[in-house]
Amino acid sequence: MTTTKKITISGGFHNASEITIRAKIDPHGGIVLSPAQAKRVGNHMCGVKGCICGMHHGWEIEGSDRGELSEAFNEADVKSFLNSSANR
Numbered sequence: 001m002t003t004t005k006k007i008t009i010s011g012g013f014h015n016a017s018e019i020t021i022r023a024k025i026d027p028h029g030g031i032v033l034s035p036a037q038a039k040r041v042g043n044h045m046c047g048v049k050g051c052i053c054g055m056h057h058g059w060e061i062e063g064s065d066r067g068e069l070s071e072a073f074n075e076a077d078v079k080s081f082l083n084s085s086a087n088r
């Protein structure tokens with residue numbers, strides 16, 4: 001049984017090059033990212049301090065889908081990367 005899956009992300013607002021992570025598959029559905037993984041992806045996709053591009057905007061995702069990935073991001077507790085989707 002596979003417990004991880006490879007996800008490749010590129011593009012986005014800053015047109016980032018590809019980054020590949022091995023996400024844990026959640027037995028209850030979806031995937032799980034560690035805070036370190038989420039941070040790594042966040043820094044790769046947007047290294048601009050204070051940028052409010054919204055991170056997920058225009059990402060090219062291989063091996064996962066947008067909903068699954070953004071849920072994993074939320075659960076990884078990296079709120080500082082998600083400020084544009086917060087209620088304000």
Ligand SMILES: [Zn+2]
Nearest residue numbers: 046048051053
């Ligand atoms: Zn940005």
